[in-house]
Amino acid sequence: MLAVVADSPGPLAGALVVRDVDAPTAPGPGEVLVRMLVSTVNPSDAVTVSGAYGSRTAFPMVPGFEGVGVIASAGPGVPAGAVGQRVLPLGAAGNWQQYKRLAHSWCVPVPDDLPDEVACFAYINPLTATLMVERFCRSGARNAVVTAATSAIAQHLAELLTDRGVKPVGVVRGTPGRAVADPTRWQTVVRTDEPGWRERLRAAIGPRGVDVAFDCVGGDVGGDVCALTADDGVFVHYGLLSGRPLPTTCSTRQSGPRVELFRLRDTVQNDGDGTGRHLSRLFAPVFENLRRGRLRTTVGTRVGLSDLPRHLELPDSGRVGKILIEIGARG
Template sequence: MLAAVADSPGRLADVLTLRDVDGPADPGAGEVVVRMLATTVNPSDEVSVSGAYGSRTSFPMVPGFEGVGVIVAVGPGVPGSALGRRVLPLGSAGNWQQYKRLGHSWCVPVPDDVPDEVACFAYINPLTARLMVDRFCGPGVRTVVVTAATSAIGRHLAELLADRGVTPVGVVRGTPGRGVADPSRWRAVVATNEPGWRERLRAAVGPRGADVTFDCVGGGVGGDVFALTAGDGAFVHYGLLSGTPLPADCFTGGGGARVELFRLRDTVQKDDGRHLPELFAPVFADLRRGRLHTAVGTRIGLGELAEHVKGPAAGRAGKVLVDPQR
């Protein structure tokens, strides 16, 4: 079968190769084989390949945490009715290949009325946004700041916050040609490449500061936004797009907001995945209603993926949808 393989840690563009490899062995007890129907590329794939998670990443590896497939073989102990079922194969990387063997408990059934190109993106951004808003935006939360507001998850957060009557303040880099998807969902959008952005952000959140900040940037910008989060508020840090950690003084206390480190893996990687269908139920309900959808900007076959990741990321609109069968 065809697979995208990283033989060693490094930049995805430098270490990813396409090759023919042996297909999966027959599934063992409690296992299934999934024929991949669609997958995509996320920052989490790039971070894993970089070697940042050395304690739990071994090479060579097949990246790809997100995707949808159909069960084509089942091992002992798996109901025969699972055959032909579309699923999200979770719990590990490995979606950048044509077939994936994994435990049946890590396969989340996909509702029949959710198309492949919607289900493909149901995991990382929609589930993260839903879990964070449910966990940190209870009654009384009125002022919320979202960094990387032009991102897919930024759009999802704004959509979910609107249900709670909250219009967030967005922080963006100010990249030409990139803007928030629906300006009406944002109280203000502040670009960090413009002089005086900190003062404008302070004015937008008010003298008390933000009740909750959702930050996936880190670095100096994350530190500056942390300083504008209320002392009794929550600074939810769930990514590191800048590649630079938050300043150390964000963690030292001293009257500042509490830092909440949200890792989707911590919620997903428990109970051998048996809790996952319940976890995804509200996400699938949103997707059915036309919410939390991800715009597809590029469609490619798996055979084109290695060249695709070498191209410039700047200016790409929407996500890449990868067909593993070509």
């Protein structure tokens, strides 16, 4: 079968090769073989291929955390009727290949009324945004700040927050060609490449401070947003786009906001009974939102699996939307 492989750590553009590899062996007890239909590229794929998670990443590896496939065969102990079911195969990377073998408990059934190109993006960004807003945006919250406001997950956060009557303040780097998708969902957007941005952010927030902040940048920007979070507020840190950690003052202050480090992996892998039923419960509100046309991700480019490495080496300046990797047609 065809697979996109990273032989050693490195940048996503340049580290990948297309290879004809042995197909997985027949699924064992409790396992299934999933024929992949579509996948996509998420920043988590780039972080993993870079070698940042060295303690839990072995090379060579097949990247790809998101995707949709069909269960082609099942081993002993898998419920009857599983074969032919469309699923999200979670639990580990490996979706950039034609077939993936995994435990059936890691397969989330996809509702029949959601197309592949919609369900493909249901996992990392929509699920993370949904869980964080549910957990940390308390009733009565009056304001919010979201860093990296032009990112896909920030768009989801803004959508969910405005549903709760909170228009967030966005913080962006001011990258040319990048803008928030729907300005009506934001109170204002502050650019950190402009002089006086901290003062403008403080003015937009108000003297009391931020009730809830969602930061995936870290570094000085994350530290500044944390410092502007109210003492009874919560600062949620869930990424490190700057490559720099938060200042130590965020966690060592005698007083100040509650600092929460959110990792989707911890929630997804917290399977109390080992059946995977918690995954279906987690995804239920995400699927319902997608069904209503919400939390959607724009597809900018469609590429075949064999064309993916070459496509990732192209300049991404001005690229709009996500990549949809078309691995195989159903049937």
